[in-house]
Amino acid sequence: MTDLGTLALDLAAAVALVAAWLCLVHTRIAALVSTYAVQSAAIAVAAGLVAYLYQAPDIYVLAGMVVALNVVVLPWYLTTVLRSLGVTRMVNMYASVRTSALAGLGLLLLAAAVVGPVAPYAAVASAGLLPISTAILLIGFFLLISRRKAIVQVIGLLVMNNGIFLAGIALTYGTGFVVELGLAANLLVLAIVARIFLNRMKDTFDTVDADALRSLEG
Amino acid sequence: MLRATFGLAMAGCLLAGLQGVEVLLGAVVPAQAVSIPGAVAATPLLSLGLQEDPLSAFFVLVLAVSGAAISLASIGYVDRYVHSREAALAALFNLFLLSLLLVCVAGTVFLFLVAWEGMTLVSYFLVVHEDHSAEARSAGLTYLVISHGAAAAVLVALLGLSVATGTGQLSAIASGAGGLSPWVRDGVFVAALVGFGTKAGMVPLHVWLPEAHPAAPSNVSALMSGVMIKMGIYGLLRVVWVLLGGGPSWWGYTILLFGAASALVGVLYAIAQHDLKRLLAYHSVENIGIILMGIGASIVLFDLGYPALAALAMAAALLHTWNHALFKSLLFLGAGAAAGATGTRDLEKLGGLVRRMPGIALTFLLGAMAISALPPFNGFVSEWLLFHSLFSAFSTGSPATELVFAGMAAVLALTSGLAAYCFVKAFGIAFLARPRSEAAATAQAPPGTLTAGTGVLAGLCLLLGIAPALAINLASRPLTQMVGTSLGPGTSLSLISSLPAPSTTSAGFAPGIIALLLGLAIAGIWVASRFGVAPKVRVERSWDCGIDAPTARMEYTAGGYSQAVTRIFQEFFRPKEDVERTVAAGTRWDLLTRVRRFSEESVDPLLPSLYRPIRDGFLWSAREVSRLQSGRIHAYLAYMFATLVVLLLVLRFVGSPSP
Numbered sequence: 001m002t003d004l005g006t007l008a009l010d011l012a013a014a015v016a017l018v019a020a021w022l023c024l025v026h027t028r029i030a031a032l033v034s035t036y037a038v039q040s041a042a043i044a045v046a047a048g049l050v051a052y053l054y055q056a057p058d059i060y061v062l063a064g065m066v067v068a069l070n071v072v073v074l075p076w077y078l079t080t081v082l083r084s085l086g087v088t089r090m091v092n093m094y095a096s097v098r099t100s101a102l103a104g105l106g107l108l109l110l111a112a113a114v115v116g117p118v119a120p121y122a123a124v125a126s127a128g129l130l131p132i133s134t135a136i137l138l139i140g141f142f143l144l145i146s147r148r149k150a151i152v153q154v155i156g157l158l159v160m161n162n163g164i165f166l167a168g169i170a171l172t173y174g175t176g177f178v179v180e181l182g183l184a185a186n187l188l189v190l191a192i193v194a195r196i197f198l199n200r201m202k203d204t205f206d207t208v209d210a211d212a213l214r215s216l217e218g
Numbered sequence: 219m220l221r222a223t224f225g226l227a228m229a230g231c232l233l234a235g236l237q238g239v240e241v242l243l244g245a246v247v248p249a250q251a252v253s254i255p256g257a258v259a260a261t262p263l264l265s266l267g268l269q270e271d272p273l274s275a276f277f278v279l280v281l282a283v284s285g286a287a288i289s290l291a292s293i294g295y296v297d298r299y300v301h302s303r304e305a306a307l308a309a310l311f312n313l314f315l316l317s318l319l320l321v322c323v324a325g326t327v328f329l330f331l332v333a334w335e336g337m338t339l340v341s342y343f344l345v346v347h348e349d350h351s352a353e354a355r356s357a358g359l360t361y362l363v364i365s366h367g368a369a370a371a372v373l374v375a376l377l378g379l380s381v382a383t384g385t386g387q388l389s390a391i392a393s394g395a396g397g398l399s400p401w402v403r404d405g406v407f408v409a410a411l412v413g414f415g416t417k418a419g420m421v422p423l424h425v426w427l428p429e430a431h432p433a434a435p436s437n438v439s440a441l442m443s444g445v446m447i448k449m450g451i452y453g454l455l456r457v458v459w460v461l462l463g464g465g466p467s468w469w470g471y472t473i474l475l476f477g478a479a480s481a482l483v484g485v486l487y488a489i490a491q492h493d494l495k496r497l498l499a500y501h502s503v504e505n506i507g508i509i510l511m512g513i514g515a516s517i518v519l520f521d522l523g524y525p526a527l528a529a530l531a532m533a534a535a536l537l538h539t540w541n542h543a544l545f546k547s548l549l550f551l552g553a554g555a556a557a558g559a560t561g562t563r564d565l566e567k568l569g570g571l572v573r574r575m576p577g578i579a580l581t582f583l584l585g586a587m588a589i590s591a592l593p594p595f596n597g598f599v600s601e602w603l604l605f606h607s608l609f610s611a612f613s614t615g616s617p618a619t620e621l622v623f624a625g626m627a628a629v630l631a632l633t634s635g636l637a638a639y640c641f642v643k644a645f646g647i648a649f650l651a652r653p654r655s656e657a658a659a660t661a662q663a664p665p666g667t668l669t670a671g672t673g674v675l676a677g678l679c680l681l682l683g684i685a686p687a688l689a690i691n692l693a694s695r696p697l698t699q700m701v702g703t704s705l706g707p708g709t710s711l712s713l714i715s716s717l718p719a720p721s722t723t724s725a726g727f728a729p730g731i732i733a734l735l736l737g738l739a740i741a742g743i744w745v746a747s748r749f750g751v752a753p754k755v756r757v758e759r760s761w762d763c764g765i766d767a768p769t770a771r772m773e774y775t776a777g778g779y780s781q782a783v784t785r786i787f788q789e790f791f792r793p794k795e796d797v798e799r800t801v802a803a804g805t806r807w808d809l810l811t812r813v814r815r816f817s818e819e820s821v822d823p824l825l826p827s828l829y830r831p832i833r834d835g836f837l838w839s840a841r842e843v844s845r846l847q848s849g850r851i852h853a854y855l856a857y858m859f860a861t862l863v864v865l866l867l868v869l870r871f872v873g874s875p876s877p
Contacts, residue, residue: 094852110863114870141862145855153851
């Protein structure tokens with residue numbers, strides 16, 4: 001293990017974090033998708049570094065899968081969905097861009113405060129990896145609850161998943177190969193189901209605003 | 219078909235009763251483990267088993283005697299007055315008897331709870347049998363909800379005992395409960411009092427009773443009021459006396475006070491009722507109160523170190539339990555005959571039934587005298603014993619006890635007086651004078667088996683009043699089982715026997731002799747009137763203010779009669795009065811008022827003041843919680859998010875980070 005390697009790892013994680021934070025700031029959904037792709041790429045790099053630094057060859061496979069799925073397939077797929085739905089911008093968010101940006105910073109602080117003390121116990125000797133992955137997770141969650149468009153919620157879920165993936169790498173060099181494989185397969189299925197769901201929703205309500213789905217009250 | 223079903227029920231009751239008597243006379247029935255083929259008891263707590271110890275046997279006897287008479291009466295009652303789903307009613311009736319029996323002879327906690335719940339459910343279906351009436355449905359719902367609250371308390375009490383002693387056998391719990399901490403014992407007591415007290419109809423947990431009992435078909439009301447509520451008493455005795463072996467005196471005082479409240483509240487409300495079956499239901503509350511007073515007194519006296527006096531109080535409670543089972547079954551059957559034949563339970567629409575159904579009228583009168591504690595009937599015996607045990611507290615030398623017991627004796631005296639007052643109304647308005655409605659005037663004679671059933675019960679009321687030693691002897695083994703001693707050796711099976719005077723007091727009475735004297739007096743009057751010693755009877759029209767031919771409108775009404783008492787206790791009743799006037803057309807003078815109608819509705823004040831806040835609290839919290847359910851997916855996710863953040867903060871600042 002080299003200090004340079006750890007530095008590079010932290011850098012990749014930081015890029016992923018900044019990308020997550022940028023997700024909160026963007027209002028154009030296409031930009032959101034490409035930011036997600038960038039984040040996934042950063043995470044793939046981080047995974048590759050861990051594989052290299054800790055001689056864990058199966059993580060190379062995972063990294064390759066992230067590149068294939070999260071960087072290439074899913075963004076392309078989401079772009080086609082966006083095109084077919086015809087939505088481009090987020091309007092009427094539950095939290096404004098400014099609030100979201102501040103909340104993102106707050107969540108980063110929270111993650112650092114809560115997870116920072118236990119970071120030394122992680123398998124990967126990087127002080128930043130665990131708090132950063134937790135922060136990405138929380139930011140993804142915040143994206144999920146603060147945006148109306150169902151498609152953005154799908155992206156929020158994907159961002160959360162990136163955070164979980166990174167945390168898994170940091171804690172155990174991957175939460176078990178098979179589990180990771182399963183998670184990746186889930187992502188694909190999720191994206192497909194989301195597309196079908198969104199198309200039906202658009203047909204029925206003429207909107208992809210999740211607020212239209214409120215009629216369970218009683 | 220009905221005849222066969224109810225005949226079978228009667229035969230079963232008689233067999234169970236014989237077995238009960240055998241146990242009460244000294245036979246020992248070994249506890250039976252019951253195993254269901256193919257089922258393995260997962261833990262000892264879930265084992266099944268039967269036992270019939272003296273306490274069980276006594277309640278089996280109570281159940282069997284009333285059950286047999288009610289089954290007999292049901293043959294005619296159901297045939298004549300129940301017009302829908304008779305077969306279902308008959309089947310449920312049998313199931314109900316079975317569940318009552320199982321409650322009495324359950325030998326393990328698990329079986330007891332199953333039987334208890336079965337009893338509640340079956341009786342619920344019986345209460346809502348006439349489900350075309352909204353009243354019955356709402357009464358059923360009230361009954362079901364309150365019963366389940368009570369069942370939860372029973373569950374806590376029995377499972378608590380079972381877990382604390384590590385066994386599900388009732389007999390094994392009894393031997394293991396002595397070593398429990400006072401906290402556990404007190405907790406079990408409170409839970410048992412709430413659970414069993416609700417089933418018994420103890421104030422203020424009684425509110426289901428005056429709703430559910432009138433709504434059920436009358437033979438079921440008789441069984442519920444006569445027997446089922448006694449299962450509450452059985453459970454209380456089983457837990458407090460047999461399983462826990464008595465307790466500190468504050469248990470006794472608590473039961474005593476709740477008993478006194480039940481007795482007084484019950485009888486006062488009974489007076490205000492104009493619905494015959496509701497009136498009887500409130501009297502059940504009153505009589506349960508009297509029984510509870512006996513139980514409470516026995517706990518206090520036992521704790522103070524007077525087992526003989528405790529046995530006296532407990533004997534009063536046991537006897538009153540049986541007596542009430544007899545005369546309340548009788549009265550409900552009588553009320554059922556009156557209500558069935560006229561189609562109404564409203565006293566103001568009855569009247570004159572003595573000519574239509576003389577047999578029922580006579581037995582109802584006997585039952586009314588018994589419940590009013592008049593000698594030579596059984597009610598007098600048990601209340602006399604209770605008075606005795608209350609007065610005997612003066613030999614304990616504890617001022618607090620003396621004061622409380624004296625107060626209790628006063629309450630009991632007032633209760634008995636008011637009960638007699640109330641039954642003058644119940645009998646007089648329903649059966650005497652002229653019919654107050656067309657339906658009462660044309661009522662058909664009730665079926666023979668119904669009259670026979672009430673006749674049997676009336677005969678037993680008289681028998682136990684004349685020869686109370688019979689009942690006391692039968693109660694002697696349960697008394698020994700609970701209090702360790704029975705009433706003195708003075709009791710024997712002779713018919714003309716005197717009740718034992720406890721050693722510390724001097725009074726005693728010979729009910730047989732009283733009955734003999736009363737009988738002689740009545741015979742003398744009959745002979746005198748028959749053979750012309752009495753002055754000649756002149757037959758004349760009654761004075762009618764100059765109006766020719768008095769009508770039923772001129773009669774005394776139930777409402778008018780009870781006003782005398784309801785006015786005194788106005789603050790308590792808080793009656794809602796409704797005076798309705800119809801003024802003759804074109805005038806505004808009061809004098810020309812054509813119709814005046816006075817109606818009065820007395821709402822149980824415990825209902826709004828005690829139960830409404832609970833209900834409103836529930837509804838309020840349900841409403842508030844439902845506001846969380848916005849239906850917005852973001853909101854649900856936000857709850858999760860907030861929970862996560864809060865938990866993380868708690869982890870950071872409260873919990874210590876552990877490696």
